[in-house]
Amino acid sequence: MIDRLMGILKLLARIEITIALALMAGALAIWNAESGGGNGIWIVAPLSGLVVNLCAALVSNRTLSAQPALFAFHVGLAGLAIAVAVDALTSFTGHVEVTENSLFDPNMVVGVARPFHNSRLERIRFRQKSFEIKYAPGMSRRDTRSLIEIPEGNSWREIEIGDDTPLVFSPYRLYTSFNKGFAPIVTYVDAQGASYTGAVHLPSYPLNEDRQGNVWIPPGSDEPLTLWLPLEEPLYNVDAEWRFSLPENPSLVVIEQGLRRELRPGESIQLAEGGVLRFESLETWMGYTVTANPYVSLIVATALASLASLLWHISKKLLAPLGAQASSTSRGESGYV
């Protein structure tokens, strides 16, 4: 019975299986990256196979079990594969746009939550203040500095985040992204007198400088409005330094049922279905990427444990005099060194 079990384990531990599973994991990982990151869960299957393969080798391979450092290294690798699989099942990746002088709204986060991700986005609380994005000549994006306010006791504290200085609300990390743009603030008063004020985010600028418009349906209405920010010329000079900034004297073009009307800040128009639309002001919005890897510390711990074991194993090998190995093991003989 034990012999039969060992036979099965030796079969499961074959290096050919390791190579096939590693190639499968790599191919799935690349497919996931190419398809925008929504298919990462499938990598759990080959990783689980690799863990089984490695555990079978740890039990059935006497050469491995006879060398504590090498054994520990392979245990560490199995642990690392488990940790990566756990991460693939529990992580979160998304993005969000936050209007200047507005509170972060967790409902506006768009992303991919893994099956066992315990969403705690409501933990994130901050208010977007101003931000600064510098460009070097040639429209090469340089530093991004975003001022935000985070709650502290009964008040708010101002902090600065940026390119590699994230806002951390464990397990979430928010990084400023290359996305940012303009946001007309509009107030809509419906026929019954109810008033709604909000921001309509226009596409990222300057990436979409020729498409600074968006379609918006007022609350309770079924008539879409097209809002445009007319920009006669680029706000930047390609050959000079530039900072992302609002256009001077902005206006808002509202197109309703083919009728085009232009508003200055503070101006209103009567809409066909009875409501009133007022253009309050032009603000900006800042884009953030939102990531969460709740078990990343497990990955770090297993990776460091594996490396320490590898160092231990290699140092033992290096201490042996050069040439001793060549004379002690004949070619074709099986054995780890």
Place this chain on the structure above:
Amino acid sequence: MFEETVLLWIAAGGYVLAALMALAGFKRPALTHIALWILGSALLIHAISIGMRWGRLEHGPYVNLHEILSSNVWSLNAIAFVGATVSALLRRALGSVLGVLQVLTLWLLVTPVTDSALPVTYNTPWLPVHITLGKIFLGLTVIAVGLSIAVLLRRFAKARLQYLPDTDIVEEAAYRLILVAVLFESLMLVAGAAWARDAWGRYWAWDPLETWAFATWMSVIAYIHWRSVRKPRPEHSAIAIIGVFVLAFLTFFGIPFLSAAPHKGAI
């Protein structure tokens, strides 16, 4: 900028001369000592050139192709220099190691010298750690390749390589260098993941450079397993080491300039 370039060309000349001397050292070992002196001087001049550029641009040499080639030519020659200084075996094989490195020297000299701006996410303490570990990995691999070439050349020019130890010992030395190299490559991957987590909020995203770096790591691990279990002939082991180096070379000097992902050398 003119002074930097002049110093770079003087250093490159020194590297080529040192390689020629070291190759001649296969027959007359005394020439290897002269090669080491020339190599040391070239490294010093090259370091001044890199330092001047670093001071002028206010960032290290790791953004555009010229900088990456220049810093790698320096670091790989420096590792070869240190190895040959402390080990008699590596000193005897210096000719084949420096011979390999001249490919990079020539590539550096035909690459346009242009200024670069440091991408914002490169401003992290993890980056120099990541890069240094990568350079040590590549340096150890280059020396292993030099030894492997010596193993292969022995079949055709045994008399010229008479001062080298037994072929089995040279091959085992190359294997040991790869063992140490895989440790540094593993550390490089971990430091890179820490940098990526700091800079972009993800530790691994399978961008082209990460994918090829992982493939390189897998190839080194596969070689170590194969060499340990099968005990191949020294010539076969030497060819496998050269194969690993080719993959590592493509990862270091090819992929960063072909990909459009954030993790690329030229932004």
